[in-house]
Amino acid sequence: xxxIVKTFPGVRANDHVTFEVRAGEVHALxxxxxxxxxxxxxxxxxxxxxxxxxxxxxxxxxxxxxxxxAIAHGIGMVHQHFKLVYPHTVAENVAxxxxxxxxxxxxxxxxxxxxxxxxxxxxxxxxKAKVWQLSAGEQQRVEILKALYRGADxxxxxxxxxxxxxxxxxxxxxxxxxxxxxxxxxxFISHKLDEVMEVADRVTVMRRGKVVGTKAISEVDKPTLxxxxxxxxxxxxxxxxxxxxxxxxxxxxxxxxxxxxxxPALRGVSFHVCRGEILGIAGVAGNGQRELVEVLxxxxxxxxxxxxxxxxxxxxxxxxxxxxxxxxxxxxxxxxMGIVAxxxxxxxxxxxKHHRQPFSRGPLLNLREIRRFAKQxxxxxxxxxxxxxxxxxxxxxxxxxxxILARELxxxxxxxxxxxxxxxxxxxxxxxxxxxxxxxxxxGVGVLLVSEDxxxxxxxxxxxAVMFRGEIMGIVPAAEASLEELGLMMAGERRAKExx
Amino acid sequence: xxxxxxxxxxxxxxxxxPAVLGVSLLAILAALGTMSxxxxxxxxxxxxxxxxxxxxxxxxxxxxxxVLRRTIPLLLCGVGLVLAFRSKFWNIGAExxxxxxxxxxxxxxxxxxxxPPLLLPxxxxxxFLAGAIWGMVPALLKVRLGVNDVISTLMLNYVMIYIVEWLxxxxxxxxxxxxxxxxxxxxxAAWLPLIPRSMVxxxxxxxxxxxxxxxxxxxxxxxxxxxxxxSGESPDAAHYAGISFLKVSLVVMFLSGGLAGLAGVxxxxxxxxxxxxxIQISLGYxxxxxxxxWLARGSPLAAVVTALLFGFIxxxxxxxxxxxxxxxxxxxxxxxxxxxxxIGVELLMYWRVRFLPKGEGxxxxxxx
Numbered sequence: 014x015x016x017i018v019k020t021f022p023g024v025r026a027n028d029h030v031t032f033e034v035r036a037g038e039v040h041a042l043x044x045x046x047x048x049x050x051x052x053x054x055x056x057x058x059x060x061x062x063x064x065x066x067x068x069x070x071x072x073x074x075x076x077x078x079x080x081x082x083a084i085a086h087g088i089g090m091v092h093q094h095f096k097l098v099y100p101h102t103v104a105e106n107v108a109x110x111x112x113x114x115x116x117x118x119x120x121x122x123x124x125x126x127x128x129x130x131x132x133x134x135x136x137x138x139x140x141k142a143k144v145w146q147l148s149a150g151e152q153q154r155v156e157i158l159k160a161l162y163r164g165a166d167x168x169x170x171x172x173x174x175x176x177x178x179x180x181x182x183x184x185x186x187x188x189x190x191x192x193x194x195x196x197x198x199x200x201f202i203s204h205k206l207d208e209v210m211e212v213a214d215r216v217t218v219m220r221r222g223k224v225v226g227t228k229a230i231s232e233v234d235k236p237t238l239x240x241x242x243x244x245x246x247x248x249x250x251x252x253x254x255x256x257x258x259x260x261x262x263x264x265x266x267x268x269x270x271x272x273x274x275x276x277p278a279l280r281g282v283s284f285h286v287c288r289g290e291i292l293g294i295a296g297v298a299g300n301g302q303r304e305l306v307e308v309l310x311x312x313x314x315x316x317x318x319x320x321x322x323x324x325x326x327x328x329x330x331x332x333x334x335x336x337x338x339x340x341x342x343x344x345x346x347x348x349x350m351g352i353v354a355x356x357x358x359x360x361x362x363x364x365x366k367h368h369r370q371p372f373s374r375g376p377l378l379n380l381r382e383i384r385r386f387a388k389q390x391x392x393x394x395x396x397x398x399x400x401x402x403x404x405x406x407x408x409x410x411x412x413x414x415x416x417i418l419a420r421e422l423x424x425x426x427x428x429x430x431x432x433x434x435x436x437x438x439x440x441x442x443x444x445x446x447x448x449x450x451x452x453x454x455x456x457g458v459g460v461l462l463v464s465e466d467x468x469x470x471x472x473x474x475x476x477x478a479v480m481f482r483g484e485i486m487g488i489v490p491a492a493e494a495s496l497e498e499l500g501l502m503m504a505g506e507r508r509a510k511e512x513x
Numbered sequence: 514x515x516x517x518x519x520x521x522x523x524x525x526x527x528x529x530x531p532a533v534l535g536v537s538l539l540a541i542l543a544a545l546g547t548m549s550x551x552x553x554x555x556x557x558x559x560x561x562x563x564x565x566x567x568x569x570x571x572x573x574x575x576x577x578x579x580v581l582r583r584t585i586p587l588l589l590c591g592v593g594l595v596l597a598f599r600s601k602f603w604n605i606g607a608e609x610x611x612x613x614x615x616x617x618x619x620x621x622x623x624x625x626x627x628x629p630p631l632l633l634p635x636x637x638x639x640x641f642l643a644g645a646i647w648g649m650v651p652a653l654l655k656v657r658l659g660v661n662d663v664i665s666t667l668m669l670n671y672v673m674i675y676i677v678e679w680l681x682x683x684x685x686x687x688x689x690x691x692x693x694x695x696x697x698x699x700x701x702a703a704w705l706p707l708i709p710r711s712m713v714x715x716x717x718x719x720x721x722x723x724x725x726x727x728x729x730x731x732x733x734x735x736x737x738x739x740x741x742x743x744s745g746e747s748p749d750a751a752h753y754a755g756i757s758f759l760k761v762s763l764v765v766m767f768l769s770g771g772l773a774g775l776a777g778v779x780x781x782x783x784x785x786x787x788x789x790x791x792i793q794i795s796l797g798y799x800x801x802x803x804x805x806x807w808l809a810r811g812s813p814l815a816a817v818v819t820a821l822l823f824g825f826i827x828x829x830x831x832x833x834x835x836x837x838x839x840x841x842x843x844x845x846x847x848x849x850x851x852x853x854x855x856i857g858v859e860l861l862m863y864w865r866v867r868f869l870p871k872g873e874g875x876x877x878x879x880x881x
Contacts, residue, residue, distance in 0.1 A: 310753075311755070312752065312753065331755055332752070332753065332754070332755035333754075333755025333756075334755075336754075336755055342753070344753060346749070349747070349749050349750075350747075350749045350750055350752075350753045351750070351753070352747075352750060353742075353743050353746045353747045353750045354746065354747060355746045355747075356742060356743070356746055360739070360742070363739075364743065364750065364754045365753075365754040365755065367736060367739050367740070367754075368736055368740075373736045376735050376736055376737060377734055377735055377736070378734055378735060378736055378738075378739060380734065
């Protein structure tokens with residue numbers, strides 16, 4: 014790929030990017046969220062047309078106008094969010110859109126070759142299984158098989174490990190080794206340094222739409238890569254005081270709840286969080302974490318169980334009642350739920366508190382107080398915004414999150430529930446937000462931290478609970494926790510000895 | 514960014530105020546241009562047609578008064594719809610809510626023995642309530658049962674049209690009307706005062722302008738207005754913030770329906786002085802008000818301007834009928850064209866067009 018330029022409204026996602034990958038190598042594309050990695054690969058896969066620049070395959074210039082073109086040229090892509098038809102079987106999914114598949118019973122023809130491929134690359138999947146019954150790791154295998162079936166010589170994997178347990182990740186890496194031996198080229202998009210060091214032969218680092226450099230993995234180490242990625246030195250360890258747990262800020266007893274589809278999502282969850290302590294909830298996405306947070310904040314009704322927050326029985330109360338009792342909620346979907354995208358920064362800063370003193374006096378809003386609070390918050394939390402009147406949707410992800418924290422942490426909460434607080438943020442904002450959470454802990458606030466990022470959980474938590482299929486597999490003190498043990502629990506193995 | 518010859522098109526996330534204004538004007542001009550073809554098809558030279566219309570409406574006192582008379586119901590319905598649309602409640606039922614207000618006003622005027630000074634206020638009160646209740650029915654249906662608001666508000670228009678027809682043909686049919694499907698004429702005390710030598714019932718006009726100001730204040734200065742804006746912009750954020758969707762929807766439709774009801778009171782108490790067939794009470798004001806509200810883009814004060822614009826179009830329709838012998842339905846065609854172009858050019862607001870000769874690079878700074 015030569016000199017690729019791609020511009021989106023207000024952002025140049027790819028700025029004269031040149032990137033090459035050789036047959037028989039795993040080439041990592043490393044960069045922070047928003048660095049332009051996915052844009053570049055979507056261009057290669059024909060989802061985007063570059064504004065300028067050219068793509069060469071085997072020395073010949075090609076134009077890739079659509080994913081169909083890309084597949085014809087032997088390029089396959091496994092997206093971060095799988096593109097599978099859930100009620101269909103594995104074989105049907107592979108047959109979908111396959112050129113040359115027979116009109117009647119395409120899946121049957123596919124099945125045999127699928128078994129061959131699965132054996133050759135060590136990707137065990139039952140072709141007759143329905144996709145919705147498969148785990149995330151198995152679904153990913155289906156996506157890889159889909160690409161291999163179509164004769165992909167170049168396989169693009171977009172953040173493939175984000176949905177996997179550590180053990181599943183190891184298995185994926187073995188598959189990648191196997192593909193390398195078969196002469197495929199694998200492009201591995203990631204922002205996780207450890208994985209890149211482990212699996213890649215060469216690495217290309219991107220920052221703000223530009224390529225910082227391409228290196229053989231033997232020439233670099235982790236700190237070097239981090240510096241290339243962020244543009245400055247990065248501290249890997251956060252300084253953290255000794256935990257001094259106080260009384261219980263949150264007690265959850267035998268909580269049951271259903272998912273949106275009416276299936277059991279929480280099955281008897283019990284734990285507690287003390288003041289001055291951070292309890293991390295780890296687990297692969299979709300194991301009930303979302304429902305747990307929703308029940309605790311009043312957005313979802315529990316079917317059974319008890320929630321006591323700051324000494325008050327609040328099971329099944331309204332979101333407003335719970336918020337008014339001193340619960341701060343940093344929601345998972347910050348743009349859809351955490352802010353009102355079309356409204357100003359100022360208006361967004363009083364959301365949830367707009368109905369109380371000092372922002373409201375009777376039925377009227379106190380505009381002067383709202384303005385003062387906005388000015389103060391923007392200064393204190395360093396929210397980069399042209400003005401308090403700017404629509405919140407024009408802010409960057411990090412600044413939106415700072416806005417939400419400024420709002421939620423104002424007025425001294427007693428319990429903070431943070432769901433994926435740093436997901437998708439750049440390193441600077443991530444550091445700041447982690448520091449703010451630690452500062453809450455130091456101030457004697459109970460913090461419940463839900464995250465898929467194990468590194469984050471390990472760095473911040475005092476105790477770690479692991480969720481699997483709506484249950485808590487075990488709770489371990491962070492100091493004793495090992496990645497292996499957490500990984501086993503994430504895959505559904507219950508901890509032998511239940512720790513407090 | 515895309516290029517077309519020397520022009521560069523660049524997307525933007527929030528349209529600037531001049532862009533909104535310019536694009537809206539462009540839509541109106543395009544509609545006027547297309548109208549020329551219709552004039553020509555009727556054998557009227559377009560320029561002469563426009564000259565006649567302008568002279569007949571803005572050129573005489575009578576014409577100006579006619580514009581104002583048509584503006585009144587459009588303004589009241591339009592302000593109510595702005596409020597509903599701001600909370601993303603798609604109220605297509607202003608026509609029915611207007612008729613509900615007319616019915617309630619007629620009921621009070623004909624069948625109560627209130628002392629004269631109380632009669633008109635009671636009519637306005639009853640008209641507001643009737644419109645409000647008619648508006649809250651779809652709100653309840655939407656929140657409790659998930660019934661689509663567009664369908665339910667639209668269908669309730671027809672229900673109300675037939676209620677009016679039934680009343681004037683049946684129980685309320687006036688004995689003094691010699692077989693016509695009208696009610697009796699209201700007592701004098703139930704007639705609204707007019708600006709002399711015109712049909713402008715000024716109290717309703719004052720109420721309309723007052724409503725626009727009050728709704729603007731409600732939206733920007735009150736807790737309720739804030740909750741309403743949040744619900745409209747992002748239902749998920751509203752839920753997260755503990756804002757009750759039921760309460761907001763009911764209040765919005767109470768006010769929106771009520772304002773349309775007031776428009777109905779004005780029409781029967783100011784102009785007709787009786788209840789008559791629905792198509793004579795309202796010339797589709799409730800429907801045209803949708804365009805008034807859309808063009809006002811969420812601002813109740815802008816609705817004053819857009820209501821005047823459509824008041825002008827209605828008055829122009831009368832002029833076309835009398836002087837140019839064209840059917841009055843041309844008004845519908847014209848309003849339709851404006852809405853059509855308005856929605857059609859919407860996309861343009863989100864693109865910035867710049868002149869960029871060949872060979873020159875893109876020089877905007879990233880991230881701005």
